[in-house]
Amino acid sequence: MPSKQERKGAYLVKAGQLFDTYDKILVVEIDNVGSKQLQDARRELRSLDSIVLCGKNTVIRKALKDRVAKKPPLEKILHALRGNVSFVFTRGDLREVRDCILRNKVPAPAKAGQIAQCDVFVPAGPTGMPPDLTSFFQALSIPTKIERGSICIVSDVQVIKQNERVSASAVALLQRMGIEPFTYGMKIRQIYEEGAMYEPSVLDITPDDLRNKVREAVDTMAAISLATGYLTAAAVPHILMRATRNVIAASIAADYDMPQSHALRELLSDPSKLEELVAAAAVTTGAAGAASTGGATSSAPTEAAKNEPAEESDEDLGFGLFD
Known part of the structure; x- marks a missing residue:
């Protein structure tokens, strides 16, 4: 050896x-x-x-x-x-x-004098103890009553508080009731x-948490850079976008044609095209919403509305608005 x-x-x-x-x-x-x-x-x-x-x-x-x-x-x-x-x-x-x-982890009984890991409650209900132990519960200020020849606790009672020392009376009660409130590991x-x-x-920390933190940091850096006028890599995309918008706005104001502003100039010169574009966008948005809630069901009323004849106006009846 x-x-x-x-x-x-x-x-x-x-x-x-x-x-x-x-x-x-x-x-x-x-x-x-x-x-x-x-x-x-x-x-x-x-x-x-x-x-x-x-x-x-x-x-x-x-x-x-x-x-x-x-x-x-x-x-x-x-x-x-x-x-x-x-x-x-x-x-x-x-x-x-x-x-x-x-x-x-394994369950463990409470020990007198130890610091409690958590709050411990004794549940309401029958205890299976004989009536001659009523004085034991009275000493702990636990309300009880006698039912079918055994002691019954009236309501839930807290016997141990977290981060406080466990008393000997609480240990005796938990042992009598077979409760192991703590776990060790x-x-x-x-x-x-x-x-x-x-x-x-x-x-x-998950990868999504890291991505969100990096995104927040980049956004904050870009905001500070734009506010102070100090150039950083995070602010470059925003500066380029702002410069592009300013160039397009100057092109339209000066009536100067350039590829970047050509489509926008056509829309401004012909408002009907702008209305058609807005209507098309609204239809696209409505279709997407219908698809998410069951597009087949929601499209039925639309088809029925198209097939219904247009209602006659008040002018066709020969009445004015205040007649």
């Missing part, structure tokens, strides 16, 4: 190889995570080409310090090496690994990827 010193040396070699090989590392907290739960997480993460490394912070810190000279970005992980943490080394997709880690603290360290919330 290898000695303690030999095991420590083998662990340092293994940890060093992992930090040298992998460029994507997740720093996770493992508070209140049992060995079986951790083993299940290892098994599931192995299918995502990931390895979980647990150990003493002092030993892992030594392995990191030995590698910082060759790989300086690893120094960022040293600052995250606080508390009960472990490392997940992966070559897979970070979002899939993150989901796998967060999915691996690994929590991702930070992510190291190719020399960069960031929060796990960054993984929630």
Whole structure:
């Protein structure tokens, strides 16, 4: 059997190889995570080409310090090496690994003195407890009544508040009712990827979010450039469009014919063509709207309206507007 010193040396070699090989590392907290739960997480993460490394912070810190000279970005992980943490080394997709880690949770009972993860309510209804325990509920200010020989809670009651310490009486009540309000699992603290360290919330950003942010930034840059008169690449398209409009307007005002303004000059010289263009645009818009709501159904009344004879006007009846 290898000695303690030999095991420590083998662990340092293994940890060093992992930090040298992998460029994507997740720093996770493992508070209140049992060995079986951790083993299940290892098994599931192995299918995502990931390895979980647990150990003493002092030993892992030594392995990191030995590698910082060759790989300086690893120094960022040293600052995250606080508390009960472990490392997940992966070559897979970070979002899939993150989901796998967060999915691996188990329910757990409340313990006296711990900080509550969430609000806990006792639901209304029968408890199955005998009437002689009514004083127990009265001590907790929980309204009850007796139904069919057992205690029944009248309405939902909050017994634990989030971020507050759990009382012994609340623990006793939850144990009697068989309620396990909390869940425990690994929590991702930070992510190291190719020399960069960031929060796990960054993984929630989608490509659409990035495109929208870039579009907003370009729009803002173009607006500032146009307002200050400082030329930038983002403002060039707007400047060219504005210059084109000014040239066309000057061409029309000076009665000077040019290819860019020829079509517009024809429309202005013959208003009937402009009316036809507006009518055609209205028909196109109406057809698109009809297609989106079921064009075949909406076109039937139009055809019926075309086939109906025109109504006679008041002039044909021989009456004026005020007769």
